[in-house]
Amino acid sequence: MTKQEAFEKFIVPIGPQHPALKEPGHFEFVVDGEIVTGAAIRLGYVHRGIEKGVESRNWTQNIYMLERVCGICSHIHATAYTLGVEQLANVTVPPRAQAIRTLVSELERIHSHLLWLGVAAHEGGFDTLFMFSWRDRETVMDLLETISGNRVHYSTNILGGVKIDLDEEKITAIRKGMDFLEERTHHYLKVINTDETFLGRTRGVGTMSSQQAEELSAVGPTARASGVPRDLRIDAPYAAYPEFPVRLMLSNEGDLHARFVVRMNECLEAYRLIREILDHLPEGELTVRMPRRIPEGETISRVEAPRGELAYFIKSAGGDKPDRIKIRTPSLCNWGTITSVAVGHKLADMPMLLAGIDPCFSCNDRMVRVNRANQPQLWSWEDLRLYGIEYYR
């Protein structure tokens, strides 16, 4: 037997670029054979300097700027920002506007969760589920386009209200869409809970106890799948959530499977909530007048994005531009769980595990370089994915 250095580390770098997925990120997994023994993150490949950029734009321009922080949860960014600025200006937004904001937030949550279901299924090698869920997601995308005119950046919010209204025709379309999606979601829940192959890839994988989730400051569905009752729509209701309360979706299993179940249950809850909002849509104005200059002060605006708590810190110096806006997105909290939870798992589980937190999913790679002694092997993300599927066959 040839002599081998005892504690030689193999590092598998994943990232930063993948043309098919959203943002890029870079991970380094330290492996011992199959088992991951360490993980590190490097972000910033799509850093656009938005926090600096907002300081040179006025309050109105910044809605459009901030909506572009994310292409999946664009509406919730604008909502967090407008709620914060309205708070600073001491302006009360009409109830109809708040209800429409909430309605669009929930539609966005549905589209985001269905998108995630597809991505996560794909990483697990279940491409049929991926294609079905993305086909069904088109229903909610069409609805968003019908009511706002846009598929991605709906641009619903303005300071002091919303700029879209709902008429009978649109309400009927939304109801019809919800009925269809509800039926489909029940079907997906059945698949998730009964498909043997799928359960083999998800049950007991990436388990995080509620104590771990608390310690690692996990947020959103990732935390709720580990039994941490944390949901800002319930803890600190904003917009129209005080009038239209949501039910908390929890699971105590803490594994990947639980993250699927929690997100699908949240979709079901969203359908219920949307119907309730449509049933009791308040009448009245859509906007109130906002001052051009916002009084001096600081505020914190926290909302529940599809991925968890999104926090905005907004400071005004009394002018027509903000002095500072700090944005903390939920994915940033959940990255931390990856570096801890990955340890002890097989390399083949990494694609699923990464997808499991629904990171405004970055990364991953044209190329993975396996540093094995002197013969580096080059793997693409696709290779790693196939390796994972093959491993479990």
Added chain:
Amino acid sequence: MDTDTALQNARQLLEGFASEIQQPELNRLDFVIPVESLLKVVEVLKSNHWGYLSFITGLDCPAAEGAEAAGGKLEVLYHFAESAAVVTLRIRLPYDRAEVPSLCTLIPSVSIYERELMEMFGIQVIGTPDPRRLLLPDDWPDGVYPLRKSYQGFGSTSAEPQVEI
């Protein structure tokens, strides 16, 4: 726990450490803490299970034009959240001693926020386990901190064209 009780508890726990307490909004308390007692304060919050660290904000407050340059300062805001209640620990730092201790021993997940604070504001976080860059490019020059007010971009000195709407 409702918001008022949570805030009252926080006030009781932290009153002894703070040099200044403000309530900017109904659900928020703002404690100005000397940097030396930061670790102690976080430990008190943690051992009493008061909320979780939601995020860290860096602030650059340069001296007003015409005033003494020494008037300027950096601020680090640690926001702890318990349901709707938010407690902010505000640390004021002079430019020439911009250092805070790392919270990683108490809250491991804070590493990412500390790395961001270091590269964006040039605030040294003493003892953070991974001081490498998180967001800025590898070839970003040392000593240039983009979120400081003095940073106006590279190249031409003229700011971007003002758009009137």
